[in-house]
Amino acid sequence: DLKGFVEEPGYYLQTKNAKSWQALDNLLLTQGWVNYDWQADKQHPAFAAENEFEVKGQVRNLFGGSVKVSHVTLLSKSPLFIRDTVTNKEGYFTFSHFPVIDTPAFIIKAVNRHDKSFNIGVVIDDIKPLVFSMPPGPTIQPWYVSNDTALFNSAKNNRMRAELKYIDPNSHLLKEVKITAKKIIKDSQNLNGPGNADLVLDEKDMEMAGKENWLDLFSHEIKGFHTGRLNYYFIEDRPVLFIVDGLMLNSKILSVYGYRTLQDFINNMEYYLKSHNAEDIKGVEVMVSSKYNGDYHRRYVPMAPLIFAFIEITTRSGRGPDFTVNTPGVYLYKPLPLSLPKEFYKPKYTVNDTTKHLPDLRSTIDWEPNVITDKSGNAIISFYEADKPGTYTVIIEGSDGNGNLGYKSMQIVVRRKTTINKQKNDIK
Numbered sequence: 001d002l003k004g005f006v007e008e009p010g011y012y013l014q015t016k017n018a019k020s021w022q023a024l025d026n027l028l029l030t031q032g033w034v035n036y037d038w039q040a041d042k043q044h045p046a047f048a049a050e051n052e053f054e055v056k057g058q059v060r061n062l063f064g065g066s067v068k069v070s071h072v073t074l075l076s077k078s079p080l081f082i083r084d085t086v087t088n089k090e091g092y093f094t095f096s097h098f099p100v101i102d103t104p105a106f107i108i109k110a111v112n113r114h115d116k117s118f119n120i121g122v123v124i125d126d127i128k129p130l131v132f133s134m135p136p137g138p139t140i141q142p143w144y145v146s147n148d149t150a151l152f153n154s155a156k157n158n159r160m161r162a163e164l165k166y167i168d169p170n171s172h173l174l175k176e177v178k179i180t181a182k183k184i185i186k187d188s189q190n191l192n193g194p195g196n197a198d199l200v201l202d203e204k205d206m207e208m209a210g211k212e213n214w215l216d217l218f219s220h221e222i223k224g225f226h227t228g229r230l231n232y233y234f235i236e237d238r239p240v241l242f243i244v245d246g247l248m249l250n251s252k253i254l255s256v257y258g259y260r261t262l263q264d265f266i267n268n269m270e271y272y273l274k275s276h277n278a279e280d281i282k283g284v285e286v287m288v289s290s291k292y293n294g295d296y297h298r299r300y301v302p303m304a305p306l307i308f309a310f311i312e313i314t315t316r317s318g319r320g321p322d323f324t325v326n327t328p329g330v331y332l333y334k335p336l337p338l339s340l341p342k343e344f345y346k347p348k349y350t351v352n353d354t355t356k357h358l359p360d361l362r363s364t365i366d367w368e369p370n371v372i373t374d375k376s377g378n379a380i381i382s383f384y385e386a387d388k389p390g391t392y393t394v395i396i397e398g399s400d401g402n403g404n405l406g407y408k409s410m411q412i413v414v415r416r417k418t419t420i421n422k423q424k425n426d427i428k
Contacts, residue, residue, distance in 0.1 A: 059121070188282075199222060206278045243296070287310040
């Protein structure tokens with residue numbers, strides 16, 4: 001969390017060295033210094049405390065003004081439910097009391113007093129996640145990375161545990177079989193057939209991209225996509241022609257805006273690619289090699305002397321290069337997934353004959369996120385060791401009611417392995 005570059009950070013964590021702990025205190029007082037600019041009126045905070053998950057937004061007209069008494073509907077497909085409400089006099093609306101949803105996705109639609117979406121837009125109050133950048137400084141091996149084989153042994157054990165999870169101890173493990181399949185874009189008008197392309201981005205890829213515009217999506221996901229000569233778009237050394245639901249976007253822009261100047265054409269192309277989001281797309285198929293772009297050349301540019309690359313875009317509406325930025329009055333909202341508390345897995349040994357159980361090769365044995373001490377400051381936790389004997393590291397961190405922090409690291413050495421009953425360890 002420190003802003004500056006720290007040389008040899010392991011030096012500051014030597015518990016038995018008083019000088020290093022004093023140096024750590026000085027380090028945190030300088031590089032770790034922070035200040036909070038508290039607002040003057042503490043009784044009326046700018047942001048209210050959030051007690052539950054809510055969807056908030058505003059309905060606006062074409063000129064940015066609020067639309068009061070607008071009927072707003074929220075639809076969730078998984079799980080399936082519908083909510084509706086009416087905006088207040090400032091055009092704001094709120095949906096609350098949602099059921100538990102792992103990865104929420106809502107379709108929000110607003111209409112005016114005449115039950116029409118004309119001149120209606122939905123704006124959601126959403127906070128963009130922070131973008132973290134790596135601090136400056138040389139790339140060095142962290143002090144806590146061990147040079148021995150412990151890390152490799154842990155990875156090997158995890159792999160063995162995954163392979164043996166559903167296998168009877170007396171069975172025979174077959175070699176790995178890899179199954180390959182094509183990504184199929186539903187309703188695609190790919191001339192080679194859906195999925196037959198040098199690169200295919202399906203609906204899952206579009207969901208990951210979210211509200212990223214088309215131009216940024218192509219730049220990130222299509223290798224070699226860039227702006228080349230005269231600010232035209234290229235994949236490697238081939239100019240790109242965009243096909244949207246079977247219609248060529250390049251010629252559509254020419255017919256709509258007219259051929260005034262080459263720069264006007266390029267500007268209109270850029271505006272179109274930036275004004276549409278990945279959420280509007282079912283899939284993208286890229287044809288660069290002669291194996292896939294031959295039919296495209298014969299249909300769209302049969303007399304062209306150049307060799308083009310083609311990007312086939314399948315939209316959700318299927319209307320081709322529709323020049324409206326979004327469907328009026330409709331907003332697809334995908335908030336951050338909800339993080340629900342989960343319990344750390346602990347194996348249960350309820351019988352004496354442990355030979356029926358699979359080998360326990362876990363590297364992380366136990367995690368207790370909420371240990372509460374009694375009035376004397378004592379607490380006891382219990383855990384079963386793994387099947388492989390060795391040295392276990394225990395790290396305990398906590399705080400008291402006054403905010404004072406505590407840290408303790410210790411080791412437990414397991415010298416023997418029981419065959420009938422698992423050894424149970426208690427930590428006080």
